[in-house]
Amino acid sequence: MKPKERLAIPRQHPKELSPEERIHNFKEVTFGFDEETAILEANRCLQCKKPACIAGCPIHNDIPAFIALLRERKFEEAYWKVRETSTMPSVCSRVCPHEFQCEGSCVRGKKGESVAIGMLERYLTDWMVANGKNMYRECAQANGKKVAIVGSGPAGMTVAHILSHQGYQCTIFESLPIFGGMLSVGIPHYRLPRDIIGAELYALKHCGVEIVYGTTIGEDKTLAQLRQEGFASVFLGVGAHESRKLGIEGEDGTEGVLHGVDYLRRVLSGEDLDIGNRVVVVGGGNVAIDVARVALRRGSKDVFLLYRRTKEEMPASKMEIHHLEEEGVRIEMLAAPVRILQENGKLTAIECVRMELGEPDASGRRRPVAKEGSNFIIEADAIIPAISQKVRHNADKGVELASESWGTYRVDPKTLQSTSVEWIFAGGDDVLGPQTVAKAVYQGKVAAESMHRYMQGIDMLEGRDLTCYMVDW
Numbered sequence: 001m002k003p004k005e006r007l008a009i010p011r012q013h014p015k016e017l018s019p020e021e022r023i024h025n026f027k028e029v030t031f032g033f034d035e036e037t038a039i040l041e042a043n044r045c046l047q048c049k050k051p052a053c054i055a056g057c058p059i060h061n062d063i064p065a066f067i068a069l070l071r072e073r074k075f076e077e078a079y080w081k082v083r084e085t086s087t088m089p090s091v092c093s094r095v096c097p098h099e100f101q102c103e104g105s106c107v108r109g110k111k112g113e114s115v116a117i118g119m120l121e122r123y124l125t126d127w128m129v130a131n132g133k134n135m136y137r138e139c140a141q142a143n144g145k146k147v148a149i150v151g152s153g154p155a156g157m158t159v160a161h162i163l164s165h166q167g168y169q170c171t172i173f174e175s176l177p178i179f180g181g182m183l184s185v186g187i188p189h190y191r192l193p194r195d196i197i198g199a200e201l202y203a204l205k206h207c208g209v210e211i212v213y214g215t216t217i218g219e220d221k222t223l224a225q226l227r228q229e230g231f232a233s234v235f236l237g238v239g240a241h242e243s244r245k246l247g248i249e250g251e252d253g254t255e256g257v258l259h260g261v262d263y264l265r266r267v268l269s270g271e272d273l274d275i276g277n278r279v280v281v282v283g284g285g286n287v288a289i290d291v292a293r294v295a296l297r298r299g300s301k302d303v304f305l306l307y308r309r310t311k312e313e314m315p316a317s318k319m320e321i322h323h324l325e326e327e328g329v330r331i332e333m334l335a336a337p338v339r340i341l342q343e344n345g346k347l348t349a350i351e352c353v354r355m356e357l358g359e360p361d362a363s364g365r366r367r368p369v370a371k372e373g374s375n376f377i378i379e380a381d382a383i384i385p386a387i388s389q390k391v392r393h394n395a396d397k398g399v400e401l402a403s404e405s406w407g408t409y410r411v412d413p414k415t416l417q418s419t420s421v422e423w424i425f426a427g428g429d430d431v432l433g434p435q436t437v438a439k440a441v442y443q444g445k446v447a448a449e450s451m452h453r454y455m456q457g458i459d460m461l462e463g464r465d466l467t468c469y470m471v472d473w
Contacts, residue, residue: 001043011113012041019326023296026189029323035073038123042071045115048107053117056105058438059092059445061085063102063117070120076133079124083137087158087441090196093122095187096438097286097317135199139207143167145455148231150217150395153181154437155428156237157200158444159451164207166452171231172209175216175394178269182239182429183437185265186287188294218397223424233423233451236396236409237444240389240429241265246282250340251385256347257340260287260386267294276381277301280350282337284314287434288386289321292329295384303329306378308336308355308368336368338375340383349379389434399424408433415450415460416443425451 015031016022022029033041045067053063061082069078082089098104098118106114128135145168149156152174160170178184180197201211215221217238226234243259251257258275260283266273279300281292284307295303305324307314310333314321325331339351354374357366391407402410402420409426410419416431418424427443429435453460 003046006044006046007108007112009040009044011044011116012037012119013116014119019323019328022190023327026297028193029190032126033119033123035127038120039071039073041116042067042120044108045071046107052105052107053102053115057102058436058442059086060442061102061121066124067115067117067120070124075124075127075131079128079133079135082121082124087161087444088154088200088437089121090125090199091154091183091192092438092441093118093125094196095183095192096436099318101436101438129199136203136206137165140165140167142169142208145169145232146171146230147451147455148173148226148234149237150234151175151181151237151239151428151430152179152211153183153237153239153428153440155239155440155444155447156181156235157204158441159235159237159427159448160204160209161207162445162448163451164204164209168452168455170204170209171212172204173212173215173217173221175214176269177213179211179213181237182241182261185268186261186290188264188268188290188297190293190297191290216394218394222398223395223421224398227423232455233425235447235451236424236426236430237428237440238391238395238430240391240434242390242392243385244388244390246337246385246387248337248339250342250347253345254340254342254347255345256342256380256382258382258384260291260384261389263291263384264294267298273298275300275384278379278381279303280306280337280378280380280383281386282306282383283386284309284316285386285388286316286320287389289316289324291384291386293324293327295382296327296329300382305329305331306335306337306350306352307331307333309357309365310334313357313365334368336370337383338370341377347380347383349377350383352376352378389429391430406433414446416447417450417454417460423454425454 017029047064051064054060066078066081102117103114108114147163147168147170149160149172152172160172164170179201183197243261277300279295281288292303292305334355335352336355337350338353341349354371355368356371358369361367404410408431411426411431416425416427425447427447428440
């Protein structure tokens with residue numbers, strides 16, 4: 001097929017559950033491609049000589065290579081091409097913000113629509129499952145060394161996957177009663193079905209990884225105790241599970257004030273939580289959108305976002321914003337809460353102020369500025385701030401771990417080794433702050449290689465290919 005013919009093929013779009021059906025359940029909203037649609041979409045790829053999509057992927061998947069195999073219908077080979085670099089393509093293909101990563105760098109996107117890289121990656125993982133193919137690598141013989149991993153999120157999963165396949169006895173300590181970290185309690189089922197996470201758990205157990213639930217390192221057991229128990233190295237992948245507060249009057253101690261990740265954790269863990277009909281969610285990222293869509297599915301009738309900028313500045317995925325609006329959640333733009341009103345300790349309303357956009361801030365987005373005298377009141381049963389998250393420092397109790405001024409762990413950016421305790425490594429959101437699954441996976445890969453070198457007494461950097469390392473995280 002000639003380049004002009006490829007350029008003439010429009011981007012293929014997957015089928016979806018209708019908004020009328022999906023708001024009443026947690027079924028996966030977006031269906032995968034069928035074979036012919038996947039082939040047609042794969043034929044849109046121009047196989048660039050200098051593929052920008054690889055650089056745009058935090059894991060550095062060889063995207064042109066797996067797409068070339070896919071369009072030749074070599075689906076199994078294409079899957080294993082992705083697995084050369086990615087430990088969890090079934091997860092990343094569903095939840096990564098592709099428009100800001102691989103697809104955002106696609107050459108085709110400069111004069112039209114980019115190749116649907118995420119959907120093609122998903123097709124391969126779904127095809128492997130549907131056709132009963134083996135998706136697990138052979139396990140290595142035990143080498144006698146033990147590794148402790150704190151947190152079962154994507155970074156911790158990746159470290160456990162890589163090191164267990166190198167013969168290390170890995171034990172994951174998870175404070176929650178369920179596996180997956182933020183994948184399980186931060187991403188709703190309609191975006192990431194639980195059987196996908198379950199498959200990742202099975203793969204780890206297949207290579208002897210032990211999961212210890214309900215154990216919070218720093219409280220139930222210390223890092224020093226792990227060291228005394230013979231763990232040669234420890235990886236901290238505790239994530240960023242603590243919501244940042246709005247810092248406004250009435251936020252603390254008022255019934256009806258919940259925070260985004262706390263709300264998601266409670267609902268997605270199975271709690272039957274009724275927060276009323278009129279719900280205001282504050283924020284413009286994917287967490288805020290997830291909160292609003294979950295509240296709708298949990299029975300709240302009037303749910304809307306309060307966002308201090310315009311839709312163009314929202315950091316959430318455009319597809320998630322589209323789904324949100326399809327489902328009937330409106331967005332109140334250029335507005336921010338300034339005070340929470342209550343009676344007898346229960347929220348009754350929220351005082352807000354209108355905003356206008358000023359000069360760009362450090363993020364490159366125009367800074368919102370309050371309009372004097374524009375205050376207004378919104379009656380509500382609940383307000384859920386979802387503006388960002390931070391690291392909850394439990395794990396490092398009893399060990400002097402260096403941290404940055406914004407609360408993340410301080411590590412060597414090339415090795416992810418703690419700058420203060422040599423046998424401790426960290427990665428994912430507790431180093432990056434709240435970021436994407438792909439970036440957590442990549443840091444897990446970097447940390448696993450570093451931990452292996454540390455435990456084997458090999459120089460941390462010698463012979464290591466640093467050209468593709470995201471040193472400037």
